[in-house]
Amino acid sequence: MSSVLTETTSRAGASGEAVVNDFSLQVATANGSGSQTANSVLMRSIFRMGVPVSGKNLFPSNIQGLPTWFTIRASKHGYIARKRDLDVLVCMNPETADDDVREVRAGAHVVCEKKLGLENPGKKRDDVTYYAVPFSELVVKIASAPEHAKLRKLIVNMIYVGVVADLMGIDPVEVEKAIAKQLKGKQKAIDLNINAMRLGLEFAAQNFPAKIPFRVERMNATQGKIMVEGNMAAALGCVFGGATVCAWYPITPSSSLCESFIDFCDDLRVDPVTKKKNVAILQAEDELASIGMVLGAGWAGARSFTSTSGPGISLMSEYIGLGYYAEIPAVLFDVQRTGPSTGLPTRTMQGDILLCYFNSQGDTKHPLLFPASPEECFTMAQEAFDLAEQLQTPIFVMSDLDLGMNNWMADPFPYPTGPFHRGKVLDAAGIEKVKETWGRYKDVDGDGIPYRTLPGTPNPYAAFFTRGSGHNDKAQYSEKPQDYVNNVNRLVKKFETARTMVPKPEIQDRPGATAGLLAYGTSHYGTTEARDKLAATFGVSLDYCRLRSLPLHAEAANWMRRHERIYVVEQNRDGQLVTILRDELPELATRFVSVRQYNGLPLDATTVIDGVRGDASASRTGGSDAQKGGLDA
C-alpha cells in the first residue's frame, strides 16, 4: 500500500536535494556480532548533534547468529515513532542482504559489504544508490593477526559507523565522544574502536565523492536530554518509590528491569556503615513463586514488585486473584511482548490488556497504568506503589518491549518530593482505639477501602486470618451467600474509588474538531505523528486523548462523550481496549473505530493515517469499521 509519508520524503531524497535531519536508517547485522555498541554509538552521535533521534532494536530469540536489525530515526520535528520506509540501509549480514535491499523504498541509499556484490549487474536495483565498502579487507588493516579473528568481527562494525558518519555528515568528534562514553574508561578498546571508525571515515571520504542526501546537521533539540531504556527508568522509579522487596523470574523483555533494580540497589540501598541492604531481591524459581513472594511481602507491609511479560502473567493468574480478594498491595510490571509463550518473544505488542484487566478466576478487575515514555516509567512506578498500598490491591504497569528495551530520548526525571502514601494501616495504638470493633474488610469510610494491620503489630486485637473470598468483613471464615455478595460489591466500590485515583488522561484538543484519536503507551508516537500529518496533508483535524490508566477516569470518559468518532489506536489484533471501552461506555459503542497494528513491530504513523482515511471512505460507502492489520506495507 502506498503511503502518504513515503511520497513526501522520497521525492525529496530521490531528486538529490538534501533532506536534513529527517530520515530512517537501518543496520542489518547478525545477532551477537557486537553491532549493538556500534549502533548505540551511531545513535548517540546524532543525539549529541542536537537532533531528535530514536533507536529500535529488532532482534531474534537467539544468542548468536540469527539476523538482527537496528533502526535509527532522526527527525527535526521530534517524531520518534518507527517509520515504515527506510531511507538508508547498512547491509552487513550476508544471510539477509538480498531481502534487506529488496525491502528499502525507491530512492534509498545502501551501504554494503563489497564482496556481497549487491551492486553487480543482475542483482542491482536501479532505484537504489549503492556504497560498496570492502569491510573485510579494511578490518585486517587494524587487526591482522590470525588470532584476531574474533576482534575483527567486533570492530568491523565501527568501520560502518565511520562510513555512515562521512556519508551523512555526522561530526566525527561526536562519534569519538560517543565511543568513549559507550566503552567507559576502557582506553585500549576506545583507541581500537576510534581507529576502526576513522578507517571507515577515510575510506568513504576518498571513495565516495557523492554523499548520501539524507544529512545530519547540528540543531539544538536534545540539549539537557538523556537517553534511557524504559526498563531502567522503571527500575529507578522502584528505587525512588521505596520498593523494598523484588521477586522475579527472567523473561524477555522484562529481565533488564529487575537487573537494573539490582544494580541501582547495590549503590543506593546499602547502608554505608553496616554494608547491609535495605532491600531484599529474590530470583524466584518461576512466576508462580515470584508473585507469591510479592504478595507475601506486600501482606507483611513491604513495597514489593515483580516484572514479567504475558507468559509470566498467565502463570501468576491464580495468585493475582487471591491478591485481589485478600486485598494485598502488589505492583506488577508487564513488559508486553507478542504472544504466546513460544512465538515472537522478542517482538513488541500491547497484547495483555484484557489478560491483565480481568486477570484471574471469579469476578476480578485490576487497575492498569500505561506509561508511554521513560519519564512515565519512572513516575508511574512510584505512583503504582502508592496506589497499590492505598487501594490494597495488585496494580499493573503496562509497558512493552519497545518502551522497555529500546533507548529513548527523555527529559531528566523529576526528583520526587512528596511522601509515600502507605494507605490505611492501623498500628497498635490505632487498633487499641477500635479494639474488637475493627474488621479487616469493613468499609468504614464508604470508599470501599478497609483498614489493614501488619503482622507483628503488638496488640492482641490486631491479628487476622487471610484467605480468599470466603470471609465476612471481620476476616472470619464464612460461606454465607450474603457475606460473599457484600464483599464483592465492596470491591466494586473500591474499583470506583480507584477510578478517581488513577492517572488522568493527557488531552490535546484542536478547535472545531469533532473526532479524535485515542492511544495509550507506545502507540502515542505513531498516533501523534499521524495526527499532525492528517491535519497538514489531508486537512483532517482530530483531537487527541492519551489514556494513562484503567479503570477509565471520568476525564477520559467525558472526552469520549464529546466526540462523534473516536479512533482507538493499539498494538493488538482484537482491539482489546476497544472491547473495554464499549463495555464501559455502551452508549458510545458505535463511535469507536479500532485502528490496530499487530505485526510485532512498533506502531508507525502510516498505519494510523491509513486507518483514519480508510474509515472516512468506508463511511462514505456505508461501511462501518475500517481496520488495518499492519502487514500491508
Added chain:
Amino acid sequence: MSASPNTPGLPAPSAAPASRTNRIGLPKASYEGGKSTLCLGCGHDVITKQIINAFYEMGIEPHKVAKFSGIGCSSKTPAYFLNRAWGFNGVHGRMPSIATGALVADPTLHGIGISGDGDTASIGIGQFVHLVRRNLPLVYIIEDNGVYALTKGQFSATADLGAKQKGGAVNEFIPIDCCSLAIELGGTFVARSFSGDMKQLQTILQAAIAHNGTSVIDVISPCVTFNDHEGSTKSYKYSKEHETPVHEIGFVPFFEETLAQIPVGDTKDVAFPDGSVLKFRGVGRDYDPTDKEKALKTIHESHGKKEILTGILYIDPSKPSLTETLGSTGEPLTNLPLEKLRPGREALDEIMESLR
C-alpha cells in the same frame, strides 16, 4: 453475624489471671486457636495441639508469629492455633513463596508453614524444593497421610508402593520421601515424626522454632476417614507398628540451663547459634544426625525394611539462613522511613548525568 465455629475470629484476651504462664508471662490460652473442623481423631489435631504447646513453651510472642498454609485438610489447621498470630491461607502448594516474601520483608517474624503431602509432594514440590535450597527461617510441617482427603481419598505422591486405597485400588508409583529429598537439597533441619508420638514431636517442634533456617518436619498423620484401613501404610496401626525412632532427643532452649528429660547416657550434642542445644542418644543403632551421607543411606535402607524412621534425621545449624544470604539488615523492611529508602537528589542527578 456469627461466623462458622472454626473461625479464629478475634482473640478475646483472657481476663481471668491464668494459673500458669510461660517465660514471657502469657497463659496457654494466648496460644490457642479456633475450633477444629477436621474429622474426629484426625492426626492433624494432635499436631495442632503440639504446635500450641511448643510456641507456649518457647515463650514466643504470639503477635510475632506468621502462619502460612496452602490447600488441603492440613492447610486448614493454622486457624486452629495461635489466634493472636497472623495467618495466610495461600493457593495449593504455593505457601512457601508467600512465606518467603513475608519473612524477607519482616525477618523478625517467626514463620510456621503447614502443608500436606498433596500440597508439598505434588503441586507444590517446586516451591518446597526451592524453599529448602534457600534455607528460609521457617518451620515447615508436612502433615503426611498419603491421601488427598478433601477430595475424598485419592493417592498422594507420598503413598507407598503397593499401598491400598479404601476402595481397593493399589498404588503403582514410587513414593517421594520428603525427608531424603530435603537432605539432598541441602536442608539444614530435617525431621520425621508421628502424630502418635507426642513427646518426640514436641521436642522436635521446639528445636525447629529455635532453628535459624528451614525446618522440614514430615509428620505421619493418619487420615481416619480415608486412609486408616487394612492395607494402608499410613494408618495408625501400621504407623505404630513400623515407627522406628533413630534416637531419643532432648532439647535445651537458650533460656533454660538444664532440661529435665535429657536422655540417659552419652549424648551427641548439637549447639544452635542462639545457645540452645540438641542432645541425641541413639536407639538401637549408632545414628549421627550431622552425617549427611550416612543419614541418606539409613533412610534409603529403611524403605526396604518397611521402617518409618523418626527423629531429627539431619541437622546443620551452621549454614546461613536466607536473611543472611541476602545481606539484608535483619530488621523489618516494612516500616523503613522515606529517608532510608529514597536516595537523595544528588544521586538522581548523578544517574541522569550518566545518561546524557
